Amino acid sequence: MTVYILRRLLLMIPTLIGVVVLTFVVIQFVPGGPVEQYIMESRAGAVGMGGEAGGGTSAYRGSQGVDPKRLEEIKALYGFDKPPLERLAQMLGRFARFDLGNSFFQNKSVWDLIVEKLPVSISLGLWTFLISYGVAVPLGVAKAVRAGTRFDLVTTLFVLVGYAIPGFVLGVALLVVFGGQLQWFPLRGLTSANWDELSWGARIVDYLWHITLPVTAMVLGSFAVTAMLTKNAFLEEIRKQYVMTARAKGLGERQVLWKHVMRNALIPIVTGFPAAFIGAFFTGALLIETLFSLDGLGLLSYESVIRRDYPVVMGTLFFFTLIALVTKLISDLCYVWVDPRVKFD
Template structure:
């Protein structure tokens, strides 16, 4: 069994590579990305007519297109970009990068060194070579320079700004920069292009909110659904079973986000029983400990109902059906024939076998515990991990998308291993090889 779980754990990095590579490729190939959005914003937006678009496009320069390309790593191939995200190859440090055009006809330009008061002198020749002139204040071993030619700039303009001619002929452009390996292998997920914050800090900042909802949801689901499913199985086809089934399936038929919208309108806006949004009130910091607990419960009551509504029905019916199957099994009838009491037959024999299928879902619930529900958090404007995922996708923030996908995938894969472990602990007949 140890060898099996060791193989499962060793497969996690390979699976993560496949997941992240696929998501990275989709981000790059899907239209309407951050590069296109930024260009559209600089050119005056869409939907203003062809003439207006062309006229507004003249305010854009070839150097601005190159700067956007470098900011969103569109100057690199998808493979190179993915390797940079992994940290397998160096990538440019955005805060240590600056570009400047050579004066017309000149082969030397002075560029201020980012983060310092020093000046770097850059030279080029007609063959396309470029270099930093050595001096005491600029270390050529730390700083690099690349040359962007007019033809290259015109080509990039034609690729990104279709239907608009270059307003002016571009000059040679020097880009002074530093690079280093700064990716997943170095423990970094990059910075959000929208919020300019480290992705890791944005994820961990929202973890307490999602963990709160996840823990409460799991406690209620396993603490209420399992006993309820057992009672429904024992009292099958009674009025209690029928009435609870109607209530459970009515809740299961309503999506959590749709129920959330109804609760916000009726219980929040019309009746004023609960707050409309947020995890805590504006005066949370001034409250006592008891007041803070009450405030959190008051704000999270409606979201918790939405979290529970679907899982509640699934877990209850899963427990009921499993227990009914085991109560009808020969080994339970044999135990009863030997004089074992019915409660003992249920709890000692049937119950343990009934929770085996439920154990397979435990690991997956671990990932749900942390990642939350993006639509529910969106409806109630709760700043948790789910809303972070929603905003990352909606705003096409690629570093943030890659970060939340990686984090969610890690939890999912670890959850699958935990599910196998739970099954092995619950069912001694299982022996992984």
């Protein structure tokens, strides 16, 4: 086990380097770099955008009319006065020390921006994870026990319809109906403007009031997958020989189901906990955060790409990739924890 873990940890290094290098190369061919962004923001009359992003030797059409000396100063400010390979080597050196650099436009370090936006993503992800598993797993067990009944058919219909509706479309519908027409819930933000002035009880109510619609929009997809996975896993175990033997020995149905079947049926679900838990924080929230004006990591990444804020783009990508690799390792190790028969030899 120790050798396997060390091998996986060592394999993370070339994977991280490969992801960073590939993204860096792609960035070189993206039109409109930070220099152009700076010029466009400082000169309202700038004409268009062009050239190659991040390539310090390209001629920026958007910089026409700018003093050449001033242009060189701007390039030096963003580090584009150096060759691409040198900039790549410097960036990899910083990442090796877990230094993600500083934002071009927000005057903050990338780590500070991630920490600042993380509470919003944690709020969305934690509630999505808890509700998805807290409701979907019992529902899946109930569907497996009542397979083929009217209850199973009706719940399957609702689950599949919910899964077929994209979270963003559902979010728009919730905003229009419950936020616009009925005005039961707020249209934007995670808390009210006067949140600091409220009592603790009022703060909790205000927070739950704001989080209801975005969490509902995010839950539906993962909820459907977990419910159907639980049902199929239980159906597969219920039909096995050891279940028939346990029943033949006179064990009650509840004891057979929760003591014997549950332990084996939950293996694919439990081993997916780490990935689902972390994934709920960092994936799938971009559209929801944009729609409900929630300033989280998804919105930060999107705005950084639009503004060509490359340190934030590369830093968040490095952070997300590292989290994904560690989570995948934990998921694999969970197989051994849940089922000791699994070996990594």
